[in-house]
Amino acid sequence: QQQVKQSPQSLIVQKGGISIINCAYENTAFDYFPWYQQFPGKGPALLIAIRPDVSEKKEGRFTISFNKSAKQFSLHIMDSQPGDSATYFCAAFWTGTASKLTFGTGTRLQVTL
């Protein structure tokens, strides 16, 4: 049972464009939603995270949009750069239980020149 569904599986965006990755969750108890970025041969690293009491969080060119009623959240990468080419994972966490972060299946982003 996939508790966090992520799409698309892969994405190609031109330099300067907007990359959008979507995630949907099922468990309404989730209360922390991080995004991790992974470069080839490396482990994932936290990129940005949001809690459901806000609808949007922005850090530089990266923005999380959160829709609690639809149980969806998305990552927007503005002015996408070739250096953003990586795999992105959304995740969800319920802080009230044992520490188990549930990850989406990942999106492989390629930013072309």
Place this chain on the structure above:
Amino acid sequence: DAGITQSPRYKITETGRQVTLMCHQTWSHSYMFWYRQDLGHGLRLIYYSAAADITDKGEVPDGYVVSRSKTENFPLTLESATRSQTSVYFCASSRQKGEKLFFGSGTQLSVL
């Protein structure tokens, strides 16, 4: 600042053999995790530990054993490796429950 290190980086083994993947962190983080990464499945939790001598199963624990006798080490053992355990394994740690995860660079395991 060594952070979190995994060894070996690459491992090839045969079906039925026992394999141990090592994970060491220098931050004295309470929580440690083992994930496997497979195409189409993302990162799936195998086992985690809240402290020394406290471990619990994750999403896919079958065929794996963990121990945590010291806070800084969290080895993962495949008791009798199977081809379905061919994967990239990541160890991670966090200071406390719900906090940012720090991942190691992974161990690429091939079971022939």
